[in-house]
Amino acid sequence: MHYDLQINRLRTLVAVVELGGFRRxxxxxxxxxxxxxxxxxQLSGLIRSPVFxxxxxxxxxxxxxxxxxxxxxRMVALNDEAVGRFIPQAGHIMLSIGVVSQxxxxxxxxxxxxxxxxxxxxxxxxxxxxxxLAAQLTSGQLDAALLLQADPLGPGTDSRELGRMRMAWFGxxxxxxxxxxxxxxxxxxxTLRGQVGEVLDASGIAWRVAYESSELIGLRSAAKxxxxxxxxxxxxxxxxxxxxxxxxxxxxxxxPLPVTMALAPGAVPxxxxxxxxxxxxxxxxxxxxxxxxxxxxxxxEAKVGTGATAKAETSAKARADAKAEAGEASGDPAGAxxxxxxxxxAAAA
Numbered sequence: 001m002h003y004d005l006q007i008n009r010l011r012t013l014v015a016v017v018e019l020g021g022f023r024r025x026x027x028x029x030x031x032x033x034x035x036x037x038x039x040x041x042q043l044s045g046l047i048r049s050p051v052f053x054x055x056x057x058x059x060x061x062x063x064x065x066x067x068x069x070x071x072x073x074r075m076v077a078l079n080d081e082a083v084g085r086f087i088p089q090a091g092h093i094m095l096s097i098g099v100v101s102q103x104x105x106x107x108x109x110x111x112x113x114x115x116x117x118x119x120x121x122x123x124x125x126x127x128x129x130x131x132x133l134a135a136q137l138t139s140g141q142l143d144a145a146l147l148l149q150a151d152p153l154g155p156g157t158d159s160r161e162l163g164r165m166r167m168a169w170f171g172x173x174x175x176x177x178x179x180x181x182x183x184x185x186x187x188x189x190x191t192l193r194g195q196v197g198e199v200l201d202a203s204g205i206a207w208r209v210a211y212e213s214s215e216l217i218g219l220r221s222a223a224k225x226x227x228x229x230x231x232x233x234x235x236x237x238x239x240x241x242x243x244x245x246x247x248x249x250x251x252x253x254x255x256p257l258p259v260t261m262a263l264a265p266g267a268v269p270x271x272x273x274x275x276x277x278x279x280x281x282x283x284x285x286x287x288x289x290x291x292x293x294x295x296x297x298x299x300x301e302a303k304v305g306t307g308a309t310a311k312a313e314t315s316a317k318a319r320a321d322a323k324a325e326a327g328e329a330s331g332d333p334a335g336a337x338x339x340x341x342x343x344x345x346a347a348a349a
Contacts, residue, residue, distance in 0.1 A: 003046060007079050010072035012039045013051065017069060020059065043068065093269060096124045097276075098133035098145035101216040102233050103165075103259070106146070106283035113279035118272065129214055131189050134262070143268050146280055147260045148233075149191040156265035158273070162281055164256035166288040167192070168234035169245035171223030173210070181247075182210030184219045184228035195254035196231050203251040234288040256290060 015025035016036065026033040044051050051065040061069060086094075099107060104127045111123065126133070126142065130149040136142045137157065153159055173182045181200065185193045200207045210228035213219055220240050223230045229245050231253050236242040261280055263273055 005043075005046065005071070005075065007076060009039045009043050011076050012036055013043060013069060013072050014076055016040065017059065017061070022055075092120045092122055093118075094122045094124070095144065095268065095272065096126070096142045098126045098128065098136060098142045100130045100133060100146060100148045101127045102148055103146055103284070103287070104216075105239055106280065106287075109283035110276075110279045113282060114276060117275035117279070121272075129186055129190065131191070132214070137262055137264050140264060143264050144272070144276060145262045147262055148257050149260070151191055153260075153262055158263040158265065160261045160263075160273075160277055162259045162261055162277070162284065163289040163291055165259050166234040166256045166290065167231050167253040168236065169229055169231055169247075169250060169253055170236050170242040171226070171229040171245055172243055172247075173226050173228050180206040180208040182228035183207050184211040184213075184222035184230040185209055186219070187212050187214055192231060192254065192257065195257075199251050199254050203249065205249065205251070235286070259284070259289060 012025060012029060012031075015028050016022055019025050019028055022033050022036045022040075026036045029036070040051055047064050047068055049064040050062050051068060052059055053062040053065070054060040099110075107125065111125075114121065114123070126136070128136075130147040131151075133142060133145040134147060134149070134151070134153055137145050137153070147153075148165060171184065175182060183196065185196065187193075197207070211219070211222035213222070216232075219230050219232070220236075220242060222228055223242055229247075232242070233239070234253075237244055261277055
């Protein structure tokens with residue numbers, strides 16, 4: 001047979017002891033004093049012993065009552081913690097957000113901006129691989145996620161591509177030129193892992209998995225220790241002090257990966273999407289993120305926040321085009337440029 005120590009009875013016991021009387025406990029709990037007395041009697045019946053040894057001038061707990069009080073305080077506190085986690089206060093909302101571990105450094109700025117735009121939000125944050133976070137988004141464990149992957153998400157998911165992240169090789173493992181290239185990789189399933197294998201296979205480079213971990217810190221440590229080469233966001237040297245890879249015949253890293261803000265269907269307030277997107281874009285400044293539209297049209301890249309460089313490159317192209325037009329007007333073929341300087345496209349902040 002099971003017995004339940006109801007939280008309201010335990011809360012009454014704690015109130016009586018902490019406030020020093022039945023009447024004060026009743027006022028604090030907004031119930032009648034007879035109701036307080038009844039709940040204490042019910043607890044006495046459960047422990048088969050009086051809760052209080054004395055209830056006259058000075059309240060004094062019985063030995064069994066003292067033991068029950070210790071449990072009561074812990075259980076009431078745990079109950080209140082759980083309620084606070086799953087049932088937000090009036091006027092507040094709860095949001096669970098995931099950020100792919102390679103972009104976790106955006107969190108301080110993102111959370112600052114999100115709190116400014118939605119101060120009533122109670123936030124929970126998780127990090128992990130994009131595949132893990134995408135699965136949690138689909139299952140309803142997350143309301144929103146910042147992902148780094150090309151795989152499509154589940155039906156009904158609102159996905160907004162913020163740009164494409166340039167990748168780079170890191171680590172200088174000790175191995176002979178004829179040996180298979182040791183790699184430090186995320187485990188399957190992993191979009192980036194598959195693309196790394198495809199790039200190396202296409203270049204005829206033999207490779208092997210020397211280290212595997214779902215934790216980013218593990219891959220970074222393996223690369224620094226010389227266990228294997230890895231492929232991460234291109235500013236990994238700035239973020240984590242990684243050493244760029246140098247190896248004869250090493251191909252270009254995989255194509256830039258889409259950076260996507262994904263929202264679970266119907267899970268977030270309408271205002272959140274715009275505020276979160278703007279916050280993510282600003283927090284991503286400084287990353288080697290290229291505009292999706294510009295990258296698709298010109299194949300060029302730009303590091304977010306390098307507006308001055310982009311402006312200078314654009315001006316240089318404009319001058320070259322003007323010179324070409326002048327050459328054509330004068331009939332001088334020498335006036336036409338033989339090459340064009342690529343235009344850097346900065347993603348919107």
